[in-house]
Amino acid sequence: MTTKLSMDRREFLATTAVVGGGLAIGIGVPIKEAAAASVNGKPWLAPFDGAGVEVGSWVVIGADNSVTIRVPQNEAGQQVFTTSAMMVCEELECDWSKVGVMYIDVGRHLRENKVYGRISQGASAFVRESRIDLQRAGAAVRERLKLAAARRWNVPVGEVEAKKSVLTHRPTGRTFTYGQVAADAVSVTMDRPPAVKEPVQFTLMGTRVNQLGQDLRVSGTATFGIDVMLPDMLFAAVKMSPTQGGKLKSYDFNAIKGRRGVIAAVPIEGQGLQVDGVAVVADNWWRANTALSVMPVEWDAGPNANVSSGDIFAAWRKKMDEPGDLLTEIGDAEGVLKGAAKVVEAVYENNYLTHATIEPMNCTAQVTADRVEVWMGTQNPESVVTTAAAVTKMPPEKIFVRNCFVGTAFGRRLGNDDLRQALVVAMAMNGRPVQVLRSREEDMRHNPIFHPMGVAKLRGALGPDGMPVALTIRKAGDSQNGPTTVIRPDMKTRGLKAERYDTLVSRGFHEIVYAIPNQRVDLHHMKTPMATGSMRGTGSINNVFAFESFIDELAHAAGKDPYQYRRALIAANRVYEHRDEWLRLLDMAAQKIGWGKPLPKGTGLGIAIDDRRRPGLDQEFVTEAAVAAKVTVSQGGELVVEQLEIALDYGYAQVNPVAIEQQLRGQMVFALGIARDQEITLRNGRVVEGNFDDYPMQRIAEFPKEIGIQLIGSNKKTYGVGEEAMPSLAPALCNAIFAATGKRIRSLPLRNHDLSWT
Amino acid sequence: MIALNVNGKVYNADVEPEMPLLWVLRNALGLTGTKYGCGVSECGACTVHVNGQAKRSCVTPVGSVVGTEITTIEGLGGQHVVQKAWLELDVPQCGYCQPGQIMAAAAMLRRKPRLTDADIDREITNVCRCGTYREIRLAIHRAAEMMAKG
Numbered sequence: 001m002t003t004k005l006s007m008d009r010r011e012f013l014a015t016t017a018v019v020g021g022g023l024a025i026g027i028g029v030p031i032k033e034a035a036a037a038s039v040n041g042k043p044w045l046a047p048f049d050g051a052g053v054e055v056g057s058w059v060v061i062g063a064d065n066s067v068t069i070r071v072p073q074n075e076a077g078q079q080v081f082t083t084s085a086m087m088v089c090e091e092l093e094c095d096w097s098k099v100g101v102m103y104i105d106v107g108r109h110l111r112e113n114k115v116y117g118r119i120s121q122g123a124s125a126f127v128r129e130s131r132i133d134l135q136r137a138g139a140a141v142r143e144r145l146k147l148a149a150a151r152r153w154n155v156p157v158g159e160v161e162a163k164k165s166v167l168t169h170r171p172t173g174r175t176f177t178y179g180q181v182a183a184d185a186v187s188v189t190m191d192r193p194p195a196v197k198e199p200v201q202f203t204l205m206g207t208r209v210n211q212l213g214q215d216l217r218v219s220g221t222a223t224f225g226i227d228v229m230l231p232d233m234l235f236a237a238v239k240m241s242p243t244q245g246g247k248l249k250s251y252d253f254n255a256i257k258g259r260r261g262v263i264a265a266v267p268i269e270g271q272g273l274q275v276d277g278v279a280v281v282a283d284n285w286w287r288a289n290t291a292l293s294v295m296p297v298e299w300d301a302g303p304n305a306n307v308s309s310g311d312i313f314a315a316w317r318k319k320m321d322e323p324g325d326l327l328t329e330i331g332d333a334e335g336v337l338k339g340a341a342k343v344v345e346a347v348y349e350n351n352y353l354t355h356a357t358i359e360p361m362n363c364t365a366q367v368t369a370d371r372v373e374v375w376m377g378t379q380n381p382e383s384v385v386t387t388a389a390a391v392t393k394m395p396p397e398k399i400f401v402r403n404c405f406v407g408t409a410f411g412r413r414l415g416n417d418d419l420r421q422a423l424v425v426a427m428a429m430n431g432r433p434v435q436v437l438r439s440r441e442e443d444m445r446h447n448p449i450f451h452p453m454g455v456a457k458l459r460g461a462l463g464p465d466g467m468p469v470a471l472t473i474r475k476a477g478d479s480q481n482g483p484t485t486v487i488r489p490d491m492k493t494r495g496l497k498a499e500r501y502d503t504l505v506s507r508g509f510h511e512i513v514y515a516i517p518n519q520r521v522d523l524h525h526m527k528t529p530m531a532t533g534s535m536r537g538t539g540s541i542n543n544v545f546a547f548e549s550f551i552d553e554l555a556h557a558a559g560k561d562p563y564q565y566r567r568a569l570i571a572a573n574r575v576y577e578h579r580d581e582w583l584r585l586l587d588m589a590a591q592k593i594g595w596g597k598p599l600p601k602g603t604g605l606g607i608a609i610d611d612r613r614r615p616g617l618d619q620e621f622v623t624e625a626a627v628a629a630k631v632t633v634s635q636g637g638e639l640v641v642e643q644l645e646i647a648l649d650y651g652y653a654q655v656n657p658v659a660i661e662q663q664l665r666g667q668m669v670f671a672l673g674i675a676r677d678q679e680i681t682l683r684n685g686r687v688v689e690g691n692f693d694d695y696p697m698q699r700i701a702e703f704p705k706e707i708g709i710q711l712i713g714s715n716k717k718t719y720g721v722g723e724e725a726m727p728s729l730a731p732a733l734c735n736a737i738f739a740a741t742g743k744r745i746r747s748l749p750l751r752n753h754d755l756s757w758t
Numbered sequence: 759m760i761a762l763n764v765n766g767k768v769y770n771a772d773v774e775p776e777m778p779l780l781w782v783l784r785n786a787l788g789l790t791g792t793k794y795g796c797g798v799s800e801c802g803a804c805t806v807h808v809n810g811q812a813k814r815s816c817v818t819p820v821g822s823v824v825g826t827e828i829t830t831i832e833g834l835g836g837q838h839v840v841q842k843a844w845l846e847l848d849v850p851q852c853g854y855c856q857p858g859q860i861m862a863a864a865a866m867l868r869r870k871p872r873l874t875d876a877d878i879d880r881e882i883t884n885v886c887r888c889g890t891y892r893e894i895r896l897a898i899h900r901a902a903e904m905m906a907k908g
Binding site: 075076077078079210211213214215216217218219220221222223224226227229235260283284285286287356357358359360405406407408437439440658662665666667668669670691692693697698699700701703705707 | 773774777778780781784785786788790791792793794795796797798800801803830831832834836841844845848849850851852853854855856857860875878879880882883884885886887888889890891892893894895
């Protein structure tokens with residue numbers, strides 16, 4: 001047996017793990033307390049009452065013919081519950097109206113050699129990396145049910161058909177329901193994994209399916225991490241060092257000791273990128289937080305008390321005159337620029353950003369002498385176990401994780417920094433469960449992975465026909481760990497020189513699709529006191545804004561239409577394998593936004609295009625998207641986004657078009673917030689912004705009345721749909737503002753700019 | 759002890775009058791459908807009805823609503839016309855803000871059964887981080903239509 005876990009190995013394991021009925025693993029939590037049809041309000045519990053038989057690790061079939069599907073990743077609005085079920089049911093041929101879902105048991109996943117594959121959620125990876133596994137899981141159960149029925153009838157399995165949860169012996173018309181033979185199927189083993197359907201054979205995938213669990217979401221009975229209620233539970237608020245890298249000096253619990261409901265104060269030592277903190281525990285979170293707000297706390301501000309965003313920007317602007325780590329060198333861009341008649345130069349800047357999940361960071365933990373229980377909404381349940389084991393010194397098999405409904409994630413819930421705090425507090429509470437919840441202000445100001453700042457200087461030389469003959473990009477961005485080494489066999493053939501980069505700095509500047517004969521891209525990987533990391537969109541947020549705005553600048557300098565300019569530059573790249581999709585998507589977005597029609601001053605169109613690939617890793621997975629924007633800007637400078645058009649290539653297969661469309665509109669809202677209003681500012685080592693008043697969110701009134709979505713499927717491997725169109729929104733929007741007003745926006749957010757015109 | 763009428767039931771809560779209604783509902787009464795998002799009346803995740811009017815419970819001292827009729831998402835019953843419209847339009851993504859969105863919409867529709875996009879823009883100021891605004895708008899119009907038909 002190889003160490004790599006193949007599907008047959010998983011199925012083999014599954015036959016040894018028969019569970020009848022008692023699927024619930026919670027202690028002290030009643031099964032199916034909340035009303036639910038297809039998902040339990042507590043999604044770590046079974047969705048259906050009554051006994052069930054587990055056939056394989058993924059599927060439980062009830063005597064009532066219900067089908068419960070185990071979901072490996074978290075549900076944060078990206079519809080993983082529904083998508084998982086669709087991928088399994090496509091093969092299982094079961095009755096969709098009787099399908100329910102629940103989260104996998106993380107402990108079992110670890111005990112059984114990671115039987116559920118990738119269970120961490122990130123990088124738009126779910127469908128990309130799990131679809132075949134889930135199809136295989138469904139197909140295996142279907143085949144085992146068919147074999148079980150064939151044995152009962154004593155007929156060849158080839159004569160048995162599975163459809164809508166019914167097994168039919170075709171020659172005689174005899175039938176069994178899935179529930180009737182499920183127990184037999186448990187002991188059926190298969191020599192090899194069954195084949196799975198190709199996308200052309202899909203009957204469920206690709207159709208529009210409403211989300212599972214919507215009844216819970218609209219009735220308020222979906223249990224998010226923050227909603228977990230346990231007997232004897234305590235509530236804690238936490239305050240962290242206001243400065244990045246600061247230390248807790250002292251706090252005076254005696255000053256708040258007598259306050260109503262207040263129980264204790266617990267210091268929390270920082271670790272890694274997380275700063276020191278102190279929690280106050282009470283019988284009610286408001287009491288805890290109010291007491292914490294008046295408790296005297298002294299901090300050692302640490303080494304970064306004089307660091308401000310403005311100083312970082314100033315230092316990085318200076319870096320624009322020094323060469324950085326080389327990423328790309330094709331031809332002699334510097335040489336051509338020196339001798340060029342027409343040169344365009346611009347510097348683009350982005351401040352820090354934060355994820356601002358709508359559900360603030362929280363975690364509920366209970367640590368007793370013999371077990372650790374954790375309830376939270378997490379993108380990374382596997383690391384909950386390893387972190388909890390490290391913090392509590394308890395063996396992993398004594399750690400029990402309950403993943404919850406997740407109030408948005410955007411990458412913020414991968415690191416589980418809230419978990420560590422909750423465990424430290426819970427360990428001081430003699431076995432009582434504690435929920436540690438950050439106030440919005442603490443959540444906003446403390447993030448181990450703020451989205452990085454960026455300064456990028458771009459220079460372009462135009463030839464006599466106005467087309468670029470040379471391009472240089474120099475970029476400075478936060479990089480906590482510096483560049484890492486990446487080796488790819490095809491790098492040299494593509495003119496790439498760099499083998500060392502951090503994609504948070506570089507993403508969006510790799511393998512530029514526009515045909516420009518001389519290119520040089522270099523990067524400054526900057527270590528700053530700010531804790532930075534990945535957020536939805538990652539490095540492309542800053543870089544695509546800079547690059548796709550700058551292409552517009554080149555077109556303008558050349559006196560050419562920016563859409564046609566892009567088109568010509570893409571068409572001229574005869575070696576790029578996805579060139580035709582780029583052209584098609586660009587055309588679709590341009591056409592739908594009404595490109596080319598005369599518009600009054602104050603109204604403008606803008607366009608941008610990008611693709612999502614993982615530089616240096618799985619290059620064959622790619623998703624491209626073009627975004628076009630129509631805006632009006634009043635003479636007073638008031639911006640209205642009238643229309644957005646997205647054209648996206650979903651590639652090989654789509655699972656649920658509803659999910660794709662909702663993700664795309666969601667990406668636009670997320671990106672509009674960044675473009676218009678949001679920035680995290682560091683002043684004297686402290687994050688200035690604290691709540692939605694100074695880190696504003698888009699509301700329904702600002703949401704464009706029209707967001708058109710056009711999808712194509714070009715039969716290549718799909719990257720994903722969680723973040724592929726959003727980096728193009730800001731440049732499309734700012735290009736439209738330029739067209740409307742003549743004002744070129746080179747830094748975000750827009751609220752720092754005066755857009756008025758005469 | 760503070761006596762509260764929530765969803766037609768009388769609760770006695772051992773809380774100080776300045777405690778925001780949100781935390782009385784969530785931590786003292788265990789009604790967790792009403793969510794905490796910002797604590798400063800910016801996001802609307804905590805929206806409830808007080809005597810039929812939408813109110814942001816995170817900045818509403820519980821002492822100020824004694825003697826009123828308080829309705830939370832749990833009290834809407836699951837079959838409210840707005841909830842039906844929300845299900846029909848498949849509105850929620852993550853779902854966290856939706857109880858507040860639904861309560862805000864329900865209060866507005868009660869006051870103004872015939873409404874326009876401009877009314878929605880002005881009165882529905884709740885934050886949805888997933889970006890379900892298109893579906894929310896459609897669902898509010900759909901609920902209005904269902905109400906008009908009776």
